[in-house]
Amino acid sequence: MDQGLTAPRNLLGFIDGIVGPHTTAEKQQDLWLAGPSPVAGGTIAVVRRMELDLPRFAALSVADQEAVFGRRRATGIPLSGGSIASDPDFGAKTPDGRYLIPADAHIRRADAEVVGVGLMLRRSYSTDEPTPGLLFISFQNDIRTFTNTLTHMDTSDALLQFTSTTASATFLILPGFDQQRLLGATLFH
Ligand code: HEM
Numbered sequence: 244m245d246q247g248l249t250a251p252r253n254l255l256g257f258i259d260g261i262v263g264p265h266t267t268a269e270k271q272q273d274l275w276l277a278g279p280s281p282v283a284g285g286t287i288a289v290v291r292r293m294e295l296d297l298p299r300f301a302a303l304s305v306a307d308q309e310a311v312f313g314r315r316r317a318t319g320i321p322l323s324g325g326s327i328a329s330d331p332d333f334g335a336k337t338p339d340g341r342y343l344i345p346a347d348a349h350i351r352r353a354d355a356e357v358v359g360v361g362l363m364l365r366r367s368y369s370t371d372e373p374t375p376g377l378l379f380i381s382f383q384n385d386i387r388t389f390t391n392t393l394t395h396m397d398t399s400d401a402l403l404q405f406t407s408t409t410a411s412a413t414f415l416i417l418p419g420f421d422q423q424r425l426l427g428a429t430l431f432h
Contacts, residue, residue, distance in 0.1 A: 258319035264362040273361035281429045284418035286382045289389045292410040294376040311401040313348030352400040360388040
């Protein structure tokens with residue numbers, strides 16, 4: 244798997260965009276809308292403008308930064324080990340009984356299986372104006388994939404103390420188009 248090589252780093256220095264619906268079967272199940280027919284093949288996009296507190300995050304040791312995400316900063320490998328493509332092992336503990344991936348690590352709080360939702364395709368873009376941050380965009384075929392994940396993060400996610408959301412919107416994305424089928428054509432059948 245070369246996800247880590249192709250996935251970019253965010254302004255906090257971590258590889259972003261590793262986990263998501265990448266196979267055709269996963270996209271069919273969690274990304275594209277199955278219906279109603281006018282929007283089948285489309286999806287739902289959530290866009291959020293998030294500011295990042297870079298100085299406060301940079302002041303942490305590398306180990307503390309890695310604990311915030313639950314992955315290695317240099318490689319993207321989960322703190323439970325393996326490769327960048329390995330599933331995180333949320334049950335793995337140190338000999339003295341502490342979770343290798345802390346209870347409030349972002350990848351644990353946001354994990355689809357832990358939350359009990361489908362996968363979301365995340366495409367985030369770093370921003371510089373008016374302050375450093377991230378334009379977070381997630382695509383999913385059920386809005387609860389996003390809202391339930393956010394609720395699960397809200398109660399305890401170590402990442403949240405470094406972020407503030409300043410704008411948020413949700414969009415219905417129509418199915419793709421070609422020369423035979425113009426954008427929005429399915430709406431007027
Ligand atoms: C400034 C805010 C955020 C930053 C910097 C950030 C960054 C990251 C990073 C570095 C990862 C680990 C690598 C990966 O799997 O891509 C990750 C995972 C993830 N993030 Fe975020 N994220 C942010 C906000 C959010 C929000 C608002 C959500 C959704 C409500 C979200 C959902 C997820 C999900 C679902 C994963 C995959 C978890 C897993 O199963 O391993 N993130 N994020």
